[in-house]
Amino acid sequence: MSVSKEDVRRIARLARIAVDDSRLEGLAGELNSILHWVEQLGEVDVEGVEPMTSAVDARLELREDAVTAGDDRDGVLANAPKSEEGFFVVPKVVE
Amino acid sequence: MNAFTTHSEQRGELIPGETGGWEVIIGMEVHAQVASESKLFSGASTDFGGAPNTHVALLDAGLPGTLPVPNRKCVEQAIRTGLGLKAKINTWSRFDRKNYFYPDLPLGYQISQYKHPIVGEGKIEVRLDEETTIEVGIERLHLEQDAGKSIHDLDPTATYVDLNRAGVALMEIVSRPDMRSSKEAAAFMSTLREILRSLGTCGGDMEKGQMRADVNVSVRKPGGELGTRCEIKNVNSMTFIAQAVEYEARRQIEIIEGGGTIDQETRLFDAVKGETRSMRSKEEAHDYRYFPDPDLLPLQFEQAWVDEIAATLPELPSEKRARFQAEYGLSAYDAGVLTGDRETAAYYEEVASGRDAKLAANWVTQDLFGALNKAGIGLSESKVTAAHLGQLIGLIKDGTISGKIAKDVFEKSFETGEAPADIVEREGLRQMSDTGELEKVVDDLIAANPDQVEQVKAKPKALGWFVGQVMKATGGKANPQAVNEILKKKLELE
Amino acid sequence: MADLSALTLDAALTGLRNKDFSAKELAESHIATAESANASLGCFLKLTPDHALKAAAESDARLAKGEARPLEGAPLAIKDLFCTEGVETTASSKILEGFKPPYESTVTRRLFGAGAAMVGKTSLDEFAMGSSTETCAYSKTVNPWRANGSNAALTPGGSSGGSASAVAADLCLGATGTDTGGSIRQPAALTGTVGVKGTYGLCSRFGVVAFASSLDHPGPIAKTVKDAALLLGVMAGHDPNDATSLDVEIPDYAAAMGKGVKGLRIGLPKEYVSDGMPEAISDLWKTGADWLKGQGAEIVEVSLPHTKYALPCYYIIAPAEASSNLARYDGMRYGLRVDGEGLVPTYEETRAAGFGPEVQRRVMIGTYVLSAGYYDAYYLRAQKVRRKIADDFAKAFEQCDVLLTPATPSGAFALGEKTDDPVSMYLNDIFTVTANLAGVPAMSVPAGLSADGLPLGLQLIAPPLGEQTLFAAGAALEEAAGFTAKPERWW
Numbered sequence A: 001m002s003v004s005k006e007d008v009r010r011i012a013r014l015a016r017i018a019v020d021d022s023r024l025e026g027l028a029g030e031l032n033s034i035l036h037w038v039e040q041l042g043e044v045d046v047e048g049v050e051p052m053t054s055a056v057d058a059r060l061e062l063r064e065d066a067v068t069a070g071d072d073r074d075g076v077l078a079n080a081p082k083s084e085e086g087f088f089v090v091p092k093v094v095e
Numbered sequence B: 001m002n003a004f005t006t007h008s009e010q011r012g013e014l015i016p017g018e019t020g021g022w023e024v025i026i027g028m029e030v031h032a033q034v035a036s037e038s039k040l041f042s043g044a045s046t047d048f049g050g051a052p053n054t055h056v057a058l059l060d061a062g063l064p065g066t067l068p069v070p071n072r073k074c075v076e077q078a079i080r081t082g083l084g085l086k087a088k089i090n091t092w093s094r095f096d097r098k099n100y101f102y103p104d105l106p107l108g109y110q111i112s113q114y115k116h117p118i119v120g121e122g123k124i125e126v127r128l129d130e131e132t133t134i135e136v137g138i139e140r141l142h143l144e145q146d147a148g149k150s151i152h153d154l155d156p157t158a159t160y161v162d163l164n165r166a167g168v169a170l171m172e173i174v175s176r177p178d179m180r181s182s183k184e185a186a187a188f189m190s191t192l193r194e195i196l197r198s199l200g201t202c203g204g205d206m207e208k209g210q211m212r213a214d215v216n217v218s219v220r221k222p223g224g225e226l227g228t229r230c231e232i233k234n235v236n237s238m239t240f241i242a243q244a245v246e247y248e249a250r251r252q253i254e255i256i257e258g259g260g261t262i263d264q265e266t267r268l269f270d271a272v273k274g275e276t277r278s279m280r281s282k283e284e285a286h287d288y289r290y291f292p293d294p295d296l297l298p299l300q301f302e303q304a305w306v307d308e309i310a311a312t313l314p315e316l317p318s319e320k321r322a323r324f325q326a327e328y329g330l331s332a333y334d335a336g337v338l339t340g341d342r343e344t345a346a347y348y349e350e351v352a353s354g355r356d357a358k359l360a361a362n363w364v365t366q367d368l369f370g371a372l373n374k375a376g377i378g379l380s381e382s383k384v385t386a387a388h389l390g391q392l393i394g395l396i397k398d399g400t401i402s403g404k405i406a407k408d409v410f411e412k413s414f415e416t417g418e419a420p421a422d423i424v425e426r427e428g429l430r431q432m433s434d435t436g437e438l439e440k441v442v443d444d445l446i447a448a449n450p451d452q453v454e455q456v457k458a459k460p461k462a463l464g465w466f467v468g469q470v471m472k473a474t475g476g477k478a479n480p481q482a483v484n485e486i487l488k489k490k491l492e493l494e
Numbered sequence C: 001m002a003d004l005s006a007l008t009l010d011a012a013l014t015g016l017r018n019k020d021f022s023a024k025e026l027a028e029s030h031i032a033t034a035e036s037a038n039a040s041l042g043c044f045l046k047l048t049p050d051h052a053l054k055a056a057a058e059s060d061a062r063l064a065k066g067e068a069r070p071l072e073g074a075p076l077a078i079k080d081l082f083c084t085e086g087v088e089t090t091a092s093s094k095i096l097e098g099f100k101p102p103y104e105s106t107v108t109r110r111l112f113g114a115g116a117a118m119v120g121k122t123s124l125d126e127f128a129m130g131s132s133t134e135t136c137a138y139s140k141t142v143n144p145w146r147a148n149g150s151n152a153a154l155t156p157g158g159s160s161g162g163s164a165s166a167v168a169a170d171l172c173l174g175a176t177g178t179d180t181g182g183s184i185r186q187p188a189a190l191t192g193t194v195g196v197k198g199t200y201g202l203c204s205r206f207g208v209v210a211f212a213s214s215l216d217h218p219g220p221i222a223k224t225v226k227d228a229a230l231l232l233g234v235m236a237g238h239d240p241n242d243a244t245s246l247d248v249e250i251p252d253y254a255a256a257m258g259k260g261v262k263g264l265r266i267g268l269p270k271e272y273v274s275d276g277m278p279e280a281i282s283d284l285w286k287t288g289a290d291w292l293k294g295q296g297a298e299i300v301e302v303s304l305p306h307t308k309y310a311l312p313c314y315y316i317i318a319p320a321e322a323s324s325n326l327a328r329y330d331g332m333r334y335g336l337r338v339d340g341e342g343l344v345p346t347y348e349e350t351r352a353a354g355f356g357p358e359v360q361r362r363v364m365i366g367t368y369v370l371s372a373g374y375y376d377a378y379y380l381r382a383q384k385v386r387r388k389i390a391d392d393f394a395k396a397f398e399q400c401d402v403l404l405t406p407a408t409p410s411g412a413f414a415l416g417e418k419t420d421d422p423v424s425m426y427l428n429d430i431f432t433v434t435a436n437l438a439g440v441p442a443m444s445v446p447a448g449l450s451a452d453g454l455p456l457g458l459q460l461i462a463p464p465l466g467e468q469t470l471f472a473a474g475a476a477l478e479e480a481a482g483f484t485a486k487p488e489r490w491w
């Protein structure tokens, strides 16, 4: 598989990173060299192997249903680039 | 007892088009808010209507380094709901991340269950009317986080974000495309709501957004290939579901008959105009890049926990309906009316307990409901308790009062809340069954009306006149059966 | 008074209890050293003297009452990936510039709760992505070590390069690090310090800015194995705020050091031998095995057949998780926002300006390997290979109690030497990354100097929850190596 300039544009869009057209070529090259290198995994026989999603062999702990957090609007908003009347203020979203 | 129609058969009314009738195919994804105190992965409150951003834990704002810890109650509620939907409970499931950017999605992904949901296939019975019940397949139920709320009208140049809802637990319940009309779609939602409410797993308050449906609609010629479907997002009332389906089906038929094709897309229902319209902002192709959430291990539990929950499951409305028909010998209609809500069913069962169940059903559905209706009040406000109504029926059955007197007693009890037995005693309404007393009344009547005696002897059917006179003389308290027997004996009609 | 900052953590704790000096004096000494060194070494992004002195005052009060906690009065450096309440936490990224967490990470909370003081927040590769600390957006971090007869600046390794440099230069008594592919052990090896990561889940990840959740391991960087044991003993422990945190008893790691290696089977994985391995490294490895053998251990050859696939496997899984973990840095609720024309351009401009090139590269790789049509070929396959790598370890540990390997393929390298070739940079972690994939505990111990006078480390890897064996073997190596070299103070 090989990543084209178009692919880079699509990936950058999905990842929400502005990429100037002038950088597409270079990025495609970088990504291709990394992808080419990782593709050696194709040599491994993984037939019937269970994918490993977690490094621990434990069961998920569940917490009790109690209200233990949340009443800290100032803390939550303290680092906001913009807030107003207790809301986060973000660029206009068009539905 | 209920004959199901399967979804492969054509059912429901066809929608007439220029080229003949069209069948509409509907499937739904319902998002139901899990009834819990705190959120799915954080300890923030799920209370509705708090000041903006006051029910927000660090995780809910997506702050760096914060981690999700799942809420046991939410998992239990999903299992309970799965059991209520007669569905397979998966004791091994997993949380996945659904990645996309949106200002009300603080983590940049929604924690959901994609490949391995906690609940698998099930089904529910959906009652359309007294005669018809359809079965709708449930494909799956999974747990996921709700998003926050974006408010677009506080500022013409900006969007305001409140994260109080962000992270609240939702059950996404996905149906099979088993519905064939707007009526069926609305009935499905209403039945599902009834089930969740009776299980106590969702409040079902649609105005508070506790339940909302994504409705998938396509049309086809009867028996033909399935058409391309459109998904109408976040429809939040039964009426709107019905309207949205009607509008969308007609829209699609018009396009196809006009030679066009349907684009698979996401649409919004505009409740004011009663129309659906394309959501332009969602036009961009999605690639959610689902993958197992590495902050969470697989969700595993013992079958014993499932069994424990199953043991505490309440009787569901459909089960109750079937039992009322079988146990009390009620018609499907009466069983339906009496199981409409938990309170009515419990009231009826108390009235009918150890008594004539059909008579009890008549009194509840006709006399009591009639009176409540007329008074414009609900059952909970009724002064006639189930115990009192049961007592009244007992008085009829043991002959203490006649059915006719009972109506008067009921009316009084309905007004004052006095026990029927007390009313009967106080007002001396007890039926006269004492033969000696009645014989005296009859003897007096026979002596005073020789002409009538002649007539009855010639035409026994005229006996009714004497019965009427006895009732009149006793103020309606005479036991009509006893009166009949005495009259027949005295007039030698046997 | 003797130079207090040259003390080990263990010696300083003893000195404090003996009232040889006060916590205030100890803190002031470290603050002064750190302040004067930082211009040259660049290992602190921020010094926090107020925090350190406030903690020291409390420590002195407790010491006076005889109520010392386990790390009472110890000045430590904190990797700037750990959220510290009210103290700017940046992960070395522009996107978090000015971010002050309203919460404390579990690991730092435990450390401060045990009496430790914070000297400052140390530099790292941006979001811990790197092996040289060169991707840090704010400072150039330099290794206090220089090659014999050279003034060339060397990297301290990474990503916990600031912490490693600070410990090696005596600017603190110990430091926190995080290890996702070798980010504690590799810089420890390159700076002559001890670096440990426990079993996955031993130290809570709560409040640690996430890089790759299933691979991230917090742990200590210290001057000695015992210091590392003391620090890990406090950092480790169950945390209800992290669903992957292990609920296990934390043993006394320092006590385990006395056990020795007699009768232990030390495994040498044959796949770690490569043609290109510098002689200094292979000689040191062989010497290390001999030392342990000399102390009564048995040396066995074991096989980890999928070793060569570990790095490619890692460079799919780590970027995939990172692409999702870093989605929250979107300019909406905290951190940098670059206003664009509308919502999507604001996202895109913010992230383009806020993330450096290596982070952008990894986020894009991660996005690609998870995207429709590529998931199975890359991500799913990598997860299956990961399973095979973990299985290799399980099999190897049937034949041995602990593995001995080199920690790094080379000693410290020059700044800028590998920045143009991502893959050559990635190869730094060739010996360390397998332990992250398998989630097993590992330690890097300074064991010798290269021909040009730079420190080299050996790595020990134990089975899950085998930290006690790790410390026993680590202490044995440390003792045999007798590594006492210190960098010459040029800063």
Ligand SMILES: [Mg+2]
Residues within 6 Å of the ligand: B029, B214
């Ligand atoms: Mg959906």
Ligand SMILES: [Zn+2]
Residues within 6 Å of the ligand: B031, B144, B172
């Ligand atoms: Zn959903």
